[in-house]
Amino acid sequence: MKITIVMKGCQFSMEVGPQEPILEIKRKIQQFLGIPIDSQTLTVCDWELVDGLDLADYPLISEGTKMHLSTPQSPPPEFPQTTTMKITVKFSSRKIEIDVDKTDTVRSLKEKIHIVDATPIKRMTLFFRGSEMGDDFRSLSEYGMEESSEVVVFLKNMNRAMADPPSRRLAVVVQTASSLMNAARIPVEMNDTSRVEELRRLLVERRIVPVDEYIFIHKQRIMREDCSLRWHGVENGDYLYVFKGTVSRGGF
Template sequence: MQIIIKCLKGGSTVIEVDETTPIAEIKNKVEKDLKIPISQQTLVLLGSPLQDGKKVGDYPKIKEGTKIYIVIKKPENLQSSLGKFLRRYYSEEQCKIIVDEFLRNFQNKVDNLSLDDLERIAISNLNV
């Protein structure tokens, strides 16, 4: 059967699925067709998010021609990712102090890189 994946910001794709198709596979096809990274996708059917570990057959409301909407999550930045990790171990106030100090040190080190340093970093990461 064919289902329609529609992006709220415009764009859509039609995907061929059956009851055994994993939701994660649908996300892979969406990434390929609409160029939306899997990590930023949330597929929504009738207001409920679809879970990656499930299959199309686990959702009886998915039938031929069903429209599934995709919500694009904003990617996390370094500050929010670091804060989320540190909150497991430190209080909110301690996290803020640690993150602020880390970002200051990081920015200082980046500001002090020469063009040669940046070129070496770029080359070493592109050759991986």
């Protein structure tokens, strides 16, 4: 039967047996989300599920049951919905607003500006509170950025051919959940500038997954459909995990 695992900011479906041990369900969650078994608490209707029992020991669990997953950290780091913020990016003659995460790096911010405004990344020099944000690998929180902060963009003059590195071809492995294709591993090749939504369309067109809503996870973090594989830091040989479900910025 199929049940739904629910966390704050995320939910996905999972195929389980009617007598499957609770511990086995936690093992599957650890495999796909990277959350250690001993850090997981599963509840149904506010009743905590005990590791030593099976689903058959809980008559209230049936097809379509929603099983809530919580961890000692709430929300867990891989679903940082409480750290998102809106900032203003100021150019010499215009301003734009961008949604970012405090854990985003300066490089990630430049990628987002490029996606929204088409400004070449290599032309950007970013300033915050009068100081240059010169380290692409530092996070926005390390620079003290907060909600409604303003980042100023100065543009360097350079040859257009040098503005941004060319796209690279990536070979990745898409790992599907057991509820989709019995935990199949599918090799896929795409450009690193391809967006996650393009990857989803490719899987549907090749009939690897049926038409539906999906969550993609890379290195224990949910991927954003409107951002590129390069933006997510995907490299050759990386695994991308796919679950059926949707991402919500609010609770369930």
